[in-house]
Structures are given as structure tokens and as C-alpha cells.
Amino acid sequence: MKKLKISTLVLALITSASVFSADTIKIGLINESTGPNAEAGGYTINGVRTAIEQINKRGGLLGKQVEVIIEDTQSSNPGTVLAFSKLGGDKDIVAMIGPIRSTQVMAASPTIAKNAIPVMIGGTDPSLTHVNNPWVFRCRPNDSFSSRVIADFGVSTLKLKKWAIVHSTDTFGTGGKKALEDALKFQGITPVLTQGYTNNSQDFTPVVLAIKKSGADIIASYMTNSTDVGILAKQLRQLGVTASWIGSTSITTDTAITLAGDALYGTYGVSDFTPDANAESKSYSAMYRAKYKIEPDVYSGWAYDAINVLAQAITNAKSTSPDEIKKAILALKDFKGVEGSYSFDENGDGLSGYNIVKNEAGKIVFNKHIQFAK
Amino acid sequence: MDLANNLQVLFQGLALGSIYALVALGFVLIIRATNVVNFAQGDFAMVGAYVLVVFLNQLGLPYWLAFLLSLVCMVIFGLIFNYGVYFPLRNRSYLPVLISTLGASIFLQNTTLALFGAQPKLLPKVLNFDGLQIAGVFLDSQYLVILAVTMCCVIFQYFFFEHTLLGKKIQATSQDKDMARLLGIPVALMIAVTFIYSSVLGGLAGILVGPILFVSIGMGSIIALKAFAATIIGGFGDVKGAIVGGLFIGVVESFAAYYISVPYKDAYAFAMLFVVLIVLPQGFFGEKISQKA
Numbered sequence: 001m002k003k004l005k006i007s008t009l010v011l012a013l014i015t016s017a018s019v020f021s022a023d024t025i026k027i028g029l030i031n032e033s034t035g036p037n038a039e040a041g042g043y044t045i046n047g048v049r050t051a052i053e054q055i056n057k058r059g060g061l062l063g064k065q066v067e068v069i070i071e072d073t074q075s076s077n078p079g080t081v082l083a084f085s086k087l088g089g090d091k092d093i094v095a096m097i098g099p100i101r102s103t104q105v106m107a108a109s110p111t112i113a114k115n116a117i118p119v120m121i122g123g124t125d126p127s128l129t130h131v132n133n134p135w136v137f138r139c140r141p142n143d144s145f146s147s148r149v150i151a152d153f154g155v156s157t158l159k160l161k162k163w164a165i166v167h168s169t170d171t172f173g174t175g176g177k178k179a180l181e182d183a184l185k186f187q188g189i190t191p192v193l194t195q196g197y198t199n200n201s202q203d204f205t206p207v208v209l210a211i212k213k214s215g216a217d218i219i220a221s222y223m224t225n226s227t228d229v230g231i232l233a234k235q236l237r238q239l240g241v242t243a244s245w246i247g248s249t250s251i252t253t254d255t256a257i258t259l260a261g262d263a264l265y266g267t268y269g270v271s272d273f274t275p276d277a278n279a280e281s282k283s284y285s286a287m288y289r290a291k292y293k294i295e296p297d298v299y300s301g302w303a304y305d306a307i308n309v310l311a312q313a314i315t316n317a318k319s320t321s322p323d324e325i326k327k328a329i330l331a332l333k334d335f336k337g338v339e340g341s342y343s344f345d346e347n348g349d350g351l352s353g354y355n356i357v358k359n360e361a362g363k364i365v366f367n368k369h370i371q372f373a374k
Numbered sequence: 375m376d377l378a379n380n381l382q383v384l385f386q387g388l389a390l391g392s393i394y395a396l397v398a399l400g401f402v403l404i405i406r407a408t409n410v411v412n413f414a415q416g417d418f419a420m421v422g423a424y425v426l427v428v429f430l431n432q433l434g435l436p437y438w439l440a441f442l443l444s445l446v447c448m449v450i451f452g453l454i455f456n457y458g459v460y461f462p463l464r465n466r467s468y469l470p471v472l473i474s475t476l477g478a479s480i481f482l483q484n485t486t487l488a489l490f491g492a493q494p495k496l497l498p499k500v501l502n503f504d505g506l507q508i509a510g511v512f513l514d515s516q517y518l519v520i521l522a523v524t525m526c527c528v529i530f531q532y533f534f535f536e537h538t539l540l541g542k543k544i545q546a547t548s549q550d551k552d553m554a555r556l557l558g559i560p561v562a563l564m565i566a567v568t569f570i571y572s573s574v575l576g577g578l579a580g581i582l583v584g585p586i587l588f589v590s591i592g593m594g595s596i597i598a599l600k601a602f603a604a605t606i607i608g609g610f611g612d613v614k615g616a617i618v619g620g621l622f623i624g625v626v627e628s629f630a631a632y633y634i635s636v637p638y639k640d641a642y643a644f645a646m647l648f649v650v651l652i653v654l655p656q657g658f659f660g661e662k663i664s665q666k667a
Contacts, residue, residue: 015477169637197636197639197640198637198640200592200596201636202586203386203390205631206383206632207629209383210383213379226494229589238505238512239512
């Protein structure tokens with residue numbers, strides 16, 4: 001059913017493209033529509049669609065309607081690079097929404113630089129905006145902030161000192177692990193265990209046993225896939241680990257919560273998108289629920305913000321030339337989005353804070369927002 | 375403490391190994407019957423799990439009925455697969471059939487994605503309790519079921535092939551199609567039966583592992599890769615080998631992950647593949663190359 005809606009949307013876009021071709025502003029969406037992350041990709045399209053419909057209802061941008069061109073990454077690095085080169089060939093596309101996966105942004109970074117149009121990304125590996133690529137703008141807080149928030153919350157609020165870090169071995173997971181180790185060192189703590197695993201592990205027993213042996217009283221995790229979170233959560237509880245757990249965003253996703261059930265009750269997560277964190281996210285969530293009959297999550301939320309940030313930048317620039325849009329994005333100050341307040345620094349990082357949320361009997365409850373100066 | 379941990383690791387390894395073994399069995403049966411590796415074998419598991427999701431979660435049938443209906447569906451699915459993917463190419467060399475199964479795999483995954491969406495589905499455990507806690511070792515009830523079912527399958531398979539006429543006919547077909555045909559064995563039918571049986575085995579693996587790994591589009595491919603390694607380690611095309619190979623991979627990767635390093639877990643299966651191929655080029659139970667020629 002969801003697929004049907006997406007294909008209708010694509011169809012509608014194709015038809016609208018042929019009707020208004022000269023009178024629209026085209027934004028490319030590099031999306032994981034198929035492959036293992038297709039679920040998240042579906043949500044991303046929801047978020048983009050919601051934002052664009054709103055903008056077009058208000059009369060579009062610079063007097064033109066906005067249109068999205070979706071290109072599939074097949075949830076893979078080569079697919080992402082291919083998608084960027086393909087959309088890069090369409091000279092009518094003024095900006096793009098890129099992947100939420102750090103490893104894919106990393107892979108496509110040279111292509112993004114070659115395309116030389118602004119790309120809004122959701123990947124949170126800090127290094128992505130520090131590789132001298134002037135066209136990458138991050139619409140989520142990066143992991144140096146999430147790790148500082150995790151360390152700060154665990155040490156100052158929960159008052160726990162024996163940390164075990166569990167991380168995926170991909171770009172996101174290792175980046176997060178590194179940042180968290182630094183943040184903990186700043187708090188004077190050396191983790192008792194740092195344990196990596198590869199995505200789509202079927203069995204986490206060795207990880208759980210290592211945690212058990214280490215005697216950790218708090219687990220901090222940087223996990224990429226929600227299914228992995230689900231499996232780890234169940235095995236942790238089965239093997240009797242009762243340590244507190246504070247995880248990166250994947251622990252707060254709808255999928256992880258549904259799959260893990262009571263195994264995740266009482267855990268904390270950092271989340272850049274929380275439905276009830278601020279006025280913008282509250283109104284967005286109400287709209288989203290009414291429209292799609294599901295809970296909004298970060299995959300739709302960040303993409304909604306990315307489109308709105310772009311739209312604001314294009315409006316401010318009064319132009320669709322890539323250089324003007326770039327300048328306008330960097331000049332944005334305190335632009336209110338659903339993930340928080342956007343003020344871009346010179347690297348292209350828009351946000352610098354995270355929400356702490358708690359899983360209370362399967363409901364994600366906003367706990368506190370921790371904001372850092374850049 | 376450490377004995378308990380070791381037993382825990384052994385248990386998980388055996389349980390996952392059983393799943394590899396079930397899928398590997400399906401591989402082997404089709405290899406024997408058609409000389410072709412069925413690249414869609416892992417997707418049989420995925421299809422089986424999704425069919426159960428439909429009967430159980432969407433139609434709300436009781437478990438035993440949903441389970442039986444799922445197996446019936448896998449029978450029909452195997453038949454369709456045989457006539458749609460293998461039969462039209464039966465007189466060609468192995469390569470077109472191989473590519474045909476590869477195409478079927480892509481088709482199945484994307485059809486499932488289109489029908490069910492990408493959100494992974496949850497299946498309840500077969501038994502109504504989470505597991506047993508014995509001397510510090512947690513035995514997940516679903517893993518216990520998996521071990522039991524695999525054991526039953528192995529016993530059934532033995533009786534079926536060694537003590538029934540149908541089983542012997544299938545064996546004859548796999549050993550020498552022309553000779554079997556001369557003896558009046560309906561070869562095409564025997565191959566169809568093989569596909570049906572493989573489909574049911576694959577579906578069973580998917581249904582059993584669904585509550586643990588969750589039901590998702592990619593669930594089959596992860597298992598199939600290991601199962602394929604198990605098939606080769608056990609001896610390409612050997613039934614015993616598939617089972618031993620599957621359990622072997624499951625146990626070794628569990629222990630290696632526990633004692634050496636978790637991130638390389640997936641590499642161990644293939645590292646073992648190298649070692650076995652160098653030391654025992656025919657695998658554990660494989661026939662000698664000279665016999666094959």
C-alpha cells in the first residue's frame with residue numbers, strides 16, 4: 001500500500017514534470033528506495049513530500065512550484081555514487097537531499113564536489129563536513145554532539161561510571177565510537193569495553209557475554225540498523241544483563257521499538273527528532289500522523305527540515321544559482337525546524353544539540369534537550 | 375562462569391548452524407537433481423516467513439493452522455518455481471538455469487518489498503515461553519524448536535531417501551538422469567518433487583528463524599550465503615555434508631566471534647571455506663573429482 005502511494009507520487013511527479021518543466025524548481029532526492037534500508041527510505045519520501053506540499057500550497061519558491069526528482073541508491077555505496085552522478089547530469093536540479101547514511105555520503109563525497117550544487121545530508125559522522133567539500137550541508141547534529149550528549153547524560157544525570165561501548169564497524173559506528181571515547185575521556189572515564197560488530201549480525205551472544213564479563217553498568221551504543229538493535233536488546237535481557245542502556249538514534253526508531261518490545265523498556269536514546277520536543281515538531285507530527293497514520297520518525301523529520309532549510313535559503317538568496325544558495329544556507333541563523341534551531345557554521349553543520357528520550361513501556365518520551373555551543 | 379559462557383556460545387552456534395543446515399539441505403537436493411546451485415534458496419526462507427506473517431498476523435489464524443497452511447503454500451510455491459524457473463531451461467546447460475534462479479531471487483525480493491513494504495515484521499515464537507535458564511545458560515525456546523525440527527528433518531530425510539520408493543527414484547534421478555529415464559522413472563516429476571521439498575525446507579527455515587532474526591526482505595540472503603559455504607565445506611552435493619557443514623560453520627563462527635573478534639564473524643565462515651578447500655578439496659563428504667567427470 002505504501003509502495004503504491006510512492007509510485008503514485010513518482011507518477012504524479014513525472015506528469016507534473018512534463019507539464020511545468022520550465023516553471024518548477026527541481027530538487028533531487030538521493031533516496032534508499034530499495035535494498036535493506038528501503039523502509040527508512042519510504043519514511044524519508046513521506047517527509048520530503050509533506051514539506052514540498054506545504055511549500056507549493058504557499059505558492060512555491062520564487063513564484064515557481066517545487067518538484068522532487070527521486071533517484072534510488074539501492075541502500076548501497078555504489079548505488080549512491082551512481083545516483084549522484086545521474087542527478088548531477090540534470091542541469092535543472094538546483095540542490096539535492098543526500099543520504100542519511102554516513103558511509104554513503106563518504107563514498108559519494110567526490111561526486112558531490114564535482115556536481116557543485118548544495119547537498120543536504122543526514123549522515124552524522126563528524127568528518128563528513130570536514131573534508132573540504134564546500135557543497136555538503138548537514139541537517140542533523142553530528143556525532144560529536146550526540147556522543148557529548150550521551151557522555152554528559154550518562155555521567156552527570158545517571159551518575160554511571162563503568163561504560164561499555166557497542167558499535168557497528170561501518171563509518172557511522174566507528175565515527176561515533178571515536179567521538180564517544182573522546183567525550184568520555186573529557187569526563188575522565190575510560191570505557192571498560194569497546195566492542196564492534198558488523199551490520200546484520202544474526203547473533204549477538206559474543207557481544208552480550210563480553211558486556212557481562214566487563215561488569216559495565218552502562219551500555220552506550222552506536223548501531224546503524226534497527227533490526228540489529230532489536231536482536232541485541234532481546235539477547236541482552238535473555239542473558240540477564242541489566243545495565244542501563246543509552247543508544248544512538250536507531251534505538252528510538254519505530255522499528256526497533258516494535259521488534260524489541262519490552263526488551264527496550266527503560267532504555268535511553270539520543271534523538272535529533274522527537275515528536276514532542278518543540279512547537280515545530282509538535283505541529284509537524286500532528287500533520288504527519290493525520291496524513292500517514294504512522295508515527296513520524298527521524299527519517300521523515302530530518303528530510304522535512306532539509307527541504308525547509310533549502311527553501312528558506314532559496315527564498316533568502318532570491319536565486320537558484322548554486323553559489324547563491326550555498327551562501328544563503330551558511331548565512332541562516334536560528335531557523336526553526338522540527339529538529340531544533342538551525343545556525344550553520346562554516347563547515348556546513350546546522351545543528352549542535354540533541355534530545356534525550358526514554359523508552360517508557362514502548363512509548364518514546366522526551367526527557368531533555370542538551371545543546372552545546374559550536 | 376566461563377563454562378556457562380562456553381556452553382551458551384555452543385548452543386547459539388548449534389542453533390544458527392541448524393538453520394544454515396536446513397537451507398544447505400535445500401541447496402544440496404537441488405544441486406543433486408539438476409546440477410545447478412539455486413540462488414533463490416535463501417529467498418525460499420523469506421517467502422515462507424512472509425506467508426506465515428500473512429496467515430498468522432494478518433488473518434489471525436491459530437498457529438498450527440497458519441503453520442500448516444504456510445507449508446502447503448511452500449509446496450505450491452516450489453511447484454511454480456520448478457515450472458517457471460527451471461523447467462523451461464531444463465535442456466540447456468547449467469548456466470542459463472543458474473542465471474534464471476538469480477533472476478528469481480531478485481524478483482522474489484522486490485515483489486515482497488512491493489507487497490509488504492520494507493518494515494521488518496515480527497513473528498511470535500512457536501512455544502509460549504521465552505526460554506529456559508539452566509545453570510547459567512539461557513536456552514531460547516525458539517532455538518530449542520529449531521534444533522528439534524532440524525533433527526526431525528534429518529531423520530525424515532534419511533528414511534525418505536533410503537526406505538521409500540519415491541526417495542529412491544529421486545536418488546536415481548540425481549545420480550543419472552538418462553539411466554533413470556530408461557528405467558521408466560518420470561524424471562521431470564522427480565525434479566519437480568525435489569523443488570517442492572527444497573521449497574518446504576527453505577520455508578521451514580524462514581518460519582523458524584523469523585521470531586529471532588525478524589522477517590525482512592534480506593533475511594534469506596544472509597542465511598543463504600553461510601548455507602552455501604556449508605554446502606561446499608560439507609562436500610558439494612552431499613546431504614550429510616550439508617548438515618555437518620551447517621553445524622560446523624555455526625559453531626566455529628560463534629566460538630571465533632567469542633574468543634577472537636566479533637567484527638570478523640562473517641569472515642570466519644569463508645576463512646574456513648578456504649582452509650577446507652585447501653586441506654580437503656572435496657569437502658568433508660564430497661565425492662572424488664574423478665567420479666564426477
